[in-house]
Amino acid sequence: DQQVKQNSPSLSVQEGRISILNCDYTNSMFDYFLWYKKYPAEGPTFLISISSIKDKNEDGRFTVFLNKSAKHLSLHIVPSQPGDSAVYFCAASAGGGADGLTFGKGTHLIIQP
Amino acid sequence: SAVISQKPSRDICQRGTSLTIQCQVDSQVTMMFWYRQQPGQSLTLIATANQGSEATYESGFVIDKFPISRPNLTFSTLTVSNMSPEDSSIYLCSVRDLRGEKLFFGSGTQLSVL
Numbered sequence: 001d002q003q004v005k006q007n008s009p010s011l012s013v014q015e016g017r018i019s020i021l022n023c024d025y026t027n028s029m030f031d032y033f034l035w036y037k038k039y040p041a042e043g044p045t046f047l048i049s050i051s052s053i054k055d056k057n058e059d060g061r062f063t064v065f066l067n068k069s070a071k072h073l074s075l076h077i078v079p080s081q082p083g084d085s086a087v088y089f090c091a092a093s094a095g096g097g098a099d100g101l102t103f104g105k106g107t108h109l110i111i112q113p
Numbered sequence: 114s115a116v117i118s119q120k121p122s123r124d125i126c127q128r129g130t131s132l133t134i135q136c137q138v139d140s141q142v143t144m145m146f147w148y149r150q151q152p153g154q155s156l157t158l159i160a161t162a163n164q165g166s167e168a169t170y171e172s173g174f175v176i177d178k179f180p181i182s183r184p185n186l187t188f189s190t191l192t193v194s195n196m197s198p199e200d201s202s203i204y205l206c207s208v209r210d211l212r213g214e215k216l217f218f219g220s221g222t223q224l225s226v227l
Contacts, residue, residue, distance in 0.1 A: 043218030
């Protein structure tokens with residue numbers, strides 16, 4: 001039973017536009033959420049996180065929104081750049097930290113020139 | 114951030130053999146984590162390796178299949194034993210940051226079992 005779901009295996013966005021990656025979760029105990037980016041033949045790298053006490057966190061071109069009532073979070077990338085083409089993983093934990101992270105299956109973002 | 118060196122980066126192995134994956138961190142850490150990503154699947158935690166004690170395995174993973182060593186605070190190995198094609202995956206080593214708020218990952222080992 002997938003507790004963290006990324007329902008779009010892939011997403012294609014034009015360069016300069018906004019990329020929106022979505023993630024849903026089922027475990028109401030999750031209170032800390034992270035996004036990771038992964039290039040081929042590399043390990044995942046941390047992008048941005050959000051605690052359940054917030055509904056938005058921003059870092060440069062990356063913004064994560066959390067809707068606790070809907071058990072949904074999204075990652076917005078504005079503007080999208082060619083280097084953003086990668087697989088993006090959503091992850092969640094209960095307990096406010098990186099212990100026991102549960103990952104989604106990932107969304108492959110392709111930025112079109 | 115932590116720098117994690119993992120090797121081999123990839124290997125192709127025969128069914129029934131074993132492969133040991135090495136993970137070296139550039140700083141001392143209490144816990145090291147081993148993850149697996151099967152094709153098209155999410156990252157799944159295999160076990161947590163603590164220095165000086167037995168590794169803690171997640172449900173569905175056993176020590177006989179995935180023995181782990183943790184001889185010091187900067188190094189760990191994961192062995193995939195008696196391999197079958199179902200073990201074909203990316204295996205990743207990771208550590209937490211000092212505040213425990215995120216994981217850093219090694220570059221992974223792409224394992225293919227024929």
